[in-house]
Amino acid sequence: MAIDPSREPIVVVDDLHIIYRVYGSTSGGKGTAATAMLRMVKRESGPQVKEIHAVKGVSFVAYRGDAIGVIGTNGSGKSTLLKAIAGLLPPHRGGVYTDGQPSLLGVNAALMKDLSGSRNIILGCLAMGMTMEETREKYDEIVEFAGLKAGFIDYPMSTYSSGMGARLRFAIAAARTHDVMLIDEALATGDAKFKQRSQAKINELRKDAGAVFLVAHSMDVIEETCNRVIWLDDGRMRMDGDPAEVIEAYISATTK
Numbered sequence: 029m030a031i032d033p034s035r036e037p038i039v040v041v042d043d044l045h046i047i048y049r050v051y052g053s054t055s056g057g058k059g060t061a062a063t064a065m066l067r068m069v070k071r072e073s074g075p076q077v078k079e080i081h082a083v084k085g086v087s088f089v090a091y092r093g094d095a096i097g098v099i100g101t102n103g104s105g106k107s108t109l110l111k112a113i114a115g116l117l118p119p120h121r122g123g124v125y126t127d128g129q130p131s132l133l134g135v136n137a138a139l140m141k142d143l144s145g146s147r148n149i150i151l152g153c154l155a156m157g158m159t160m161e162e163t164r165e166k167y168d169e170i171v172e173f174a175g176l177k178a179g180f181i182d183y184p185m186s187t188y189s190s191g192m193g194a195r196l197r198f199a200i201a202a203a204r205t206h207d208v209m210l211i212d213e214a215l216a217t218g219d220a221k222f223k224q225r226s227q228a229k230i231n232e233l234r235k236d237a238g239a240v241f242l243v244a245h246s247m248d249v250i251e252e253t254c255n256r257v258i259w260l261d262d263g264r265m266r267m268d269g270d271p272a273e274v275i276e277a278y279i280s281a282t283t284k
C-alpha cells in the first residue's frame with residue numbers, strides 16, 4: 029500500500045478482514061436449554077457456528093486533518109469498520125494501525141442511564157482520560173453545547189429521548205480533542221439546529237484532531253463535513269476519493 033511521504037499518516041488499514049461468529053442451531057430458536065434438548069433428541073451435534081464476513085479486505089491510509097465520510101447501504105460494514113478502527117473488534121486478517129488513541133463517540137463515553145446527565149458528564153470526561161480539574165473547567169461548556177431542556181441535566185439519562193442522549197454524548201465527546209475521532213450516525217438524531225452546531229464543532233475539532241471518521245446516511249452532512257469519502261459495498265471498498273465524485277457514483281449506483 030502506498031503512503032504519501034509528504035503527509036502524516038494517522039490511521040493505516042491494511043487488508044482488513046472482520047468476521048463475526050454467530051452461534052445458532054439448525055433447529056432454529058434461541059440458545060436455550062429447550063433448544064439444546066431438542067438438538068439432543070434430534071441427535072444433532074453442537075450449535076452451528078455461522079460466520080458473517082462483514083469487512084472483506086479493506087485498505088486505506090487516513091492522514092492528519094482528514095475528515096472521512098463512510099457511506100454504503102445497510103449492512104455494508106460501515107459500523108464494523110469504525111469499531112475495528114476503535115480497537116473494539118479483532119481483525120480476522122490484516123490489521124489497523126493508529127497513531128494515538130481512537131475514540132468511538134458514544135462508546136468511549138461509557139455513559140450510565142441510571143445516573144443523571146451531570147454525573148454522566150463527569151464519568152464520561154474521566155473515562156476519556158481527562159483529569160477532575162479539566163472536567164470541572166469543561167463542565168459548563170458541555171452543558172451549554174448539549175442544550176438540554178431546563179432541569180434535564182439533573183434527571184437520570186433513562187428519562188432522555190434518544191436525541192437528547194445523542195446530544196449529551198456528542199457534547200461530552202467534543203469536550204476534548206481526539207487523535208482519531210470516530211462518529212457513527214451521531215448527527216442523525218439531533219434536530220436541524222443541533223446538526224448545524226455539531227457540524228461546526230466537528231470542523232473545529234478536525235483542526236486539532238488527527239483524523240475524523242463519520243458514518244451517516246445523510247449525504248448532505250457527509251458532503252458538508254468531509255474532505256474525503258469511502259464507499260463500502262458488501263464489506264468491500266468500492267471507491268475512495270473526493271466527496272462529490274464518490275457520492276454521485278454511489279447515488280447513481282443505488283438508485284438504478
Ligand SMILES: Nc1ncnc2c1ncn2[C@@H]1O[C@H](COP(=O)(O)OP(=O)(O)OP(=O)(O)O)[C@@H](O)[C@H]1O
Pocket residue numbers: 048049050080081082100101102103104105106107108109
Ligand atoms: N454483532 C454482530 N454479530 C453478527 N453479525 C453482525 C454484528 N454486527 C453486524 N453484523 C453483520 O455484519 C454486516 C455489516 O454490518 P454493519 O452494522 O457494519 O453495517 P452498516 O453498514 O453499519 O449498516 P447500517 O447502515 O444498517 O448501520 C451485516 O451483515 C450485519 O448483519
